Amino acid sequence: MLDLYKTVYRGGEAEIVEKKSRFIATVRLVETEEEALQFIEEMRKRYWNANHNCFAYVIGERRETVRASDDGEPSGTAGRPMLDVLLGEELYNTAVVVTRYFGGTLLGTGGLVRAYSKAVQEGLKNTVLIEKKSGSLMEIRTDYTGVGKIQYLLGQKKIPVLQADYTDIVALRVILPVREEKKFCQDVTEATNGKAEIRKEETLYYAELDGRILMGEEMKA
Structure with a gap:
């Protein structure tokens, strides 16, 4: 067992707007990869008409399972920055999906990285975290x-x-x-x-x- 680790008690959501594109972050506690995949599918069904549903998750006391997806965004502009926020916050057993509705203006590589990272950060602000x-x-x-x-x-x-x-x-x-x-x-x-x-x-x-x-x-x- 770990001495302690930080995880989700109650998931949260947040939305930011960058150049008319909407980024909706949803954070959830997941303890198995199956739970993570079910959560991602749930978000895809909820936001079925969105342009992208990018995700990242970390699972296990040793973070044995770590995954991220750009879901059609340019490689490395969504999933990895989202994962970096989770790892930077030292979270365990946590998944996040960021849904994007394209607003008509391209954000560029740097703009996308910043937007997806910021969306996750805002989602975590509305999430209740605990230290186990x-x-x-x-x-x-x-x-x-x-x-x-x-x-x-x-x-x-x-x-x-x-x-x-x-x-x-x-x-x-x-x-x-x-x-x-x-x-x-x-x-x-x-x-x-x-x-x-x-x-x-x-x-x-x-x-x-x-x-x-x-x-x-x-x-x-």
């Missing part, structure tokens, strides 16, 4: 004398409490970056003189958005 972090989901069990110390430690490190159960003991479920797991366990043990029981439930990706913790399918709008 590799996290450790942990359960801490302690008696009531250790709760205050653990809560203080969690507050210091800004580690969110997902669930708290108060019975004869206190059980707290928390999530934190994997790279901080070892030090955190040491700190909890030290703070409670070894009386707290710490159990790792699983390693998974999570994200923070507007003060909420997102996991699993919650990371898709």
